[in-house]
Amino acid sequence: MFVKQLSVFIENRKGRLEDVTNVLKDNDINIVSISLADTNEYGLLRMIVSDPIRGKQALRDQGFSAMLTDVLAVRLPNGVGKLQNLLCHFNEAELNIEYMYILATGSGNDSMVIKVSDNEKAASALEKAGVVLFNPDEAYAIHE
Amino acid sequence: MIWNETKECMSRDEMKTMQGARLNKLVDRVYHNVPFYRKKMQELGIEPGDITRVEDVANLPFTTKDDLRDNYPFGLLAVPQSQIVRVHASSGTTGKATVVSYTRKDIDAWQECVTRVLAQADIGRNDIMQVGYGYGLFTGGLGLHYGAENLGATVVPQSTGNTKKLVDMMVDFNVTAIACTPSYLLHIAEVIEERGLRDQIKLKAAICGAEPWTEEMRLQMEEKLGIHAHDIYGLSEIAGPGVASDCQYHCGLHVYEDHYMPEIIDPKTLQPVGEEQIGELVFTTLTKEGMPLLRYRTKDLTSITYKPCECGRTLPRLSRFKGRSDDMLIIRGVNVFPSQVEAALLEVNETTPHYMMIVDRVNNMDTLEVMVEVDEKFFSDEIRELEKLTKKIEHVLRTALGIGPKVKLVEPKTLERSMGKAKHVIDNRKFD
Ligand SMILES: [Zn+2]
Numbered sequence: 001m002f003v004k005q006l007s008v009f010i011e012n013r014k015g016r017l018e019d020v021t022n023v024l025k026d027n028d029i030n031i032v033s034i035s036l037a038d039t040n041e042y043g044l045l046r047m048i049v050s051d052p053i054r055g056k057q058a059l060r061d062q063g064f065s066a067m068l069t070d071v072l073a074v075r076l077p078n079g080v081g082k083l084q085n086l087l088c089h090f091n092e093a094e095l096n097i098e099y100m101y102i103l104a105t106g107s108g109n110d111s112m113v114i115k116v117s118d119n120e121k122a123a124s125a126l127e128k129a130g131v132v133l134f135n136p137d138e139a140y141a142i143h144e
Numbered sequence: 145m146i147w148n149e150t151k152e153c154m155s156r157d158e159m160k161t162m163q164g165a166r167l168n169k170l171v172d173r174v175y176h177n178v179p180f181y182r183k184k185m186q187e188l189g190i191e192p193g194d195i196t197r198v199e200d201v202a203n204l205p206f207t208t209k210d211d212l213r214d215n216y217p218f219g220l221l222a223v224p225q226s227q228i229v230r231v232h233a234s235s236g237t238t239g240k241a242t243v244v245s246y247t248r249k250d251i252d253a254w255q256e257c258v259t260r261v262l263a264q265a266d267i268g269r270n271d272i273m274q275v276g277y278g279y280g281l282f283t284g285g286l287g288l289h290y291g292a293e294n295l296g297a298t299v300v301p302q303s304t305g306n307t308k309k310l311v312d313m314m315v316d317f318n319v320t321a322i323a324c325t326p327s328y329l330l331h332i333a334e335v336i337e338e339r340g341l342r343d344q345i346k347l348k349a350a351i352c353g354a355e356p357w358t359e360e361m362r363l364q365m366e367e368k369l370g371i372h373a374h375d376i377y378g379l380s381e382i383a384g385p386g387v388a389s390d391c392q393y394h395c396g397l398h399v400y401e402d403h404y405m406p407e408i409i410d411p412k413t414l415q416p417v418g419e420e421q422i423g424e425l426v427f428t429t430l431t432k433e434g435m436p437l438l439r440y441r442t443k444d445l446t447s448i449t450y451k452p453c454e455c456g457r458t459l460p461r462l463s464r465f466k467g468r469s470d471d472m473l474i475i476r477g478v479n480v481f482p483s484q485v486e487a488a489l490l491e492v493n494e495t496t497p498h499y500m501m502i503v504d505r506v507n508n509m510d511t512l513e514v515m516v517e518v519d520e521k522f523f524s525d526e527i528r529e530l531e532k533l534t535k536k537i538e539h540v541l542r543t544a545l546g547i548g549p550k551v552k553l554v555e556p557k558t559l560e561r562s563m564g565k566a567k568h569v570i571d572n573r574k575f576d
Contacts, residue, residue: 007525009518011555037527041552044525063557065520098526115525 001123002070003139004052005113008045009065012038020045020064027058032142033113035101048073048103048113050140072114072122073103073134083112086131090116093125103134105142147263147295148256151402152457156450159458163405164198166430171195171204174436177222180215181205181438201407201428202416206439209242212381217243220435228434233281234380241281244380247433251290257400258291258386264455265349265374266392267321269296276310276324276332277354279303283384284354288323291386297321304328311335314345321349323376326357326365330497333368334557345369351376353385356465356483360490361497362394377462381440382427388462393454396461403431406462407439408448422447422466473569475503476510478547482568485514488544494522494533498559501549504572512549514541517556 010016017036024031030050037044049055052068059066076082090097096117103111111134116122126133146152154162172192174181184205185191194200212220221228229248233241246254267273273292277284285303292299300317302310304324311332313319322329329350336342347369353376362373377397378385387404388397399406408423409416417423425442445466452458467481474480482501490497500515516537524530534551542548560567 005525009523009530009553009555011558039527039531042530042554044527044530046525060520063555065518065523065556067520067523067525069525098528 001133001135002119003048003073003113003134003136004068005071005115006047006049006052006055006059007067007069008047008059010043010045012040012042017043017045019062020059023058023062023064024049024055027054029055029058030143032139033101033103035099035113037099046099046101046113048139048142052140069115070119072116072119072126073136073139074112074114074126075132075134076111078110086112089125089129089131090122093121095122095125103139103142145263145266145268146456147260151400152260152398152459154402154458156458159402160198162402163430164196164200166402167198167201167405167428168192168196170428170430170432170436171438173222173433174438178220178436180211180220198405201405201439204428204438206414206426206441207437208441209381209443212242213240216240218245220437221245222436223247223433231281232283232286232380232384234283235281242381245434250383250432250434253403253431254287254383254386255290255294257383257403258287259294260400261351261374261376261386261389262291262295262297262321264389264391264398265321265351265372267292267295267297267349267351271320271349272298272300272317273321273323274300274302274310274314274319276302276304276322276328277385283378283380284323287378287384287386288351292323307332307335311339311341314347315341318346320346321351322347323351323353325354326352326361326373327355329365329369329373330361333365337368342369347371349374351389353377356467358483358487358490359394359464360487364490364497375464377465379442379444381437381442382429383432387427390461391453391455391457395453396449396463398453398457398459399448399462401459403429405430406448406460408446409441411441411443411445417447420447420449420463422463425462471569473501473503473571475512476547478545480512480545480547484544485541485568488540489516489537492537492540494519495537496556499568500559501569502572503569505574510573512545512547513552514549515552515554515559517559518553520556 032048035046056066098115100112100114103113175192227247228245230246233243235241275288279285350371350373365373374390376385376389378387382404388399390397405428407426411424425444425446427440429436447463448460450460467483489495496517496519498517502513504511537551
């Protein structure tokens with residue numbers, strides 16, 4: 001039910017972002033979606049990739065701090081108020097959103113990757129509300 | 145095991161009597177054979193006959209590293225050149241090297257003390273020991289080598305440089321003991337972990353020295369490698385490694401004062417400080433023939449206790465070194481030692497003990513930035529958590545140092561792992 005997000009710690013140095021993408025390219029791993037959160041000193045790269053476990057290992061082998069985090073990949077129909085409606089469900093369940101970014105599906109209905117304070121609770125709240133989640137294999141295989 | 149029970153467990157009275165007699169002979173030797181010391185003693189109005197008891201050492205002149213440089217290379221010899229069997233030298237960062245000359249008896253005494261260190265770490269003739277110190281003019285490699293051979297252990301004279309080969313041989317030879325710098329041992333531990341060889345090594349003891357390290361670092365390497373790690377102290381001016389070392393109780397370093405007699409002084413007033421008070425360590429080489437030294441100022445900061453130790457040795461113990469007066473940085477008027485940063489970081493689980501201090505001066509104000517590696521086991525994908533970690537490290541460092549540094553998290557394994565003396569400070573301040 002949860003999608004494994006690949007996160008990488010990168011210093012704000014020239015070429016580090018490219019180094020990460022290079023490792024993934026060399027290992028034939030596709031990046032489905034990407035988000036970069038940065039501070040003055042460093043950045044956190046969060047990605048949905050075609051093979052998160054192998055991606056993490058490949059990055060660690062190259063000396064990167066890489067980890068996997070369970071996140072929700074939520075199907076979100078395109079339209080006014082859809083995001084607001086989704087967030088409403090989280091509020092009602094008293095869940096905090098740690099961060100979110102777009103999961104690029106390439107079709108008209110884009111989706112969101114969301115990290116919340118309690119995944120299990122969020123999943124059951126969404127299920128009750130009739131919101132559909134991507135299953136992991138589906139998410140990793142987008143664009144393939 | 146206690147290698148030389150007669151000397152290591154001698155009663156304090158007997159030791160002081162023996163030291164007094166040895167000191168008397170030493171002063172007589174240097175007065176008559178070393179013009180440098182004769183001149184100094186004459187200036188102070190002291191004659192060899194005035195020094196009869198161990199307490200009289202306080203009347204003798206000091207010797208400094210500059211005195212050694214001024215008398216480069218053989219000006220302080222107390223015997224003819226023909227009696228010298230070896231020289232060692234340490235390269236100074238400024239000026240000439242410091243050269244030390246040994247007679248056969250000097251080598252024997254030094255070797256005996258290194259053997260005591262190894263026996264103290266429960267290393268014996270059945271052990272196979274890698275010496276991971278540099279061989280050559282530096283005293284580390286040959287010092288440990290001869291001590292281990294004297295003990296009857298099997299010595300693998302690995303030296304430094306090829307860590308992969310060292311680890312391969314550690315596995316292939318069933319190596320049970322290693323001697324190297326503590327930072328190099330941590331590097332070796334990382335390589336073992338990366339290669340998944342932890343289950344294949346038989347290592348049980350490590351003798352680490354040549355740079356200051358901390359109690360936390362000892363516990364960390366003991367856990368990582370499943371070994372006992374012992375601290376060995378020494379300096380080439382006195383002999384080399386093996387002047388002092390800790391026993392299985394790790395409550396200070398027993399100093400082999402039948403050969404190398406310690407004092408602790410206030411580095412400013414040059415007066416002796418009391419037991420368990422921190423000050424500069426000073427040595428008088430009671431038995432040395434080649435290049436004996438009176439009250440040599442080591443610049444190392446420590447304290448001493450004469451309380452009996454649980455292990456049965458009556459030798460006094462030096463506390464863990466608090467740094468060198470040379471390494472001391474004065475930042476915003478506060479004395480800061482790199483070893484304090486290391487000790488503080490080891491309290492924080494989420495980091496490795498590798499760090500780099502960058503000192504600068506911006507608008508006439510000193511700044512300290514500490515670069516710290518994030519341990520990948522604790523790395524978080526949330527900025528908030530990383531900011532929390534940064535704040536936590538800043539707090540721990542501020543408490544330990546008395547000044548507030550700026551902490552910068554860096555990727556793991558990006559800071560330099562040093563093979564010899566660790567380089568942890570970049571001081572960009574200009575003082576001219
Ligand atoms: Zn002891």
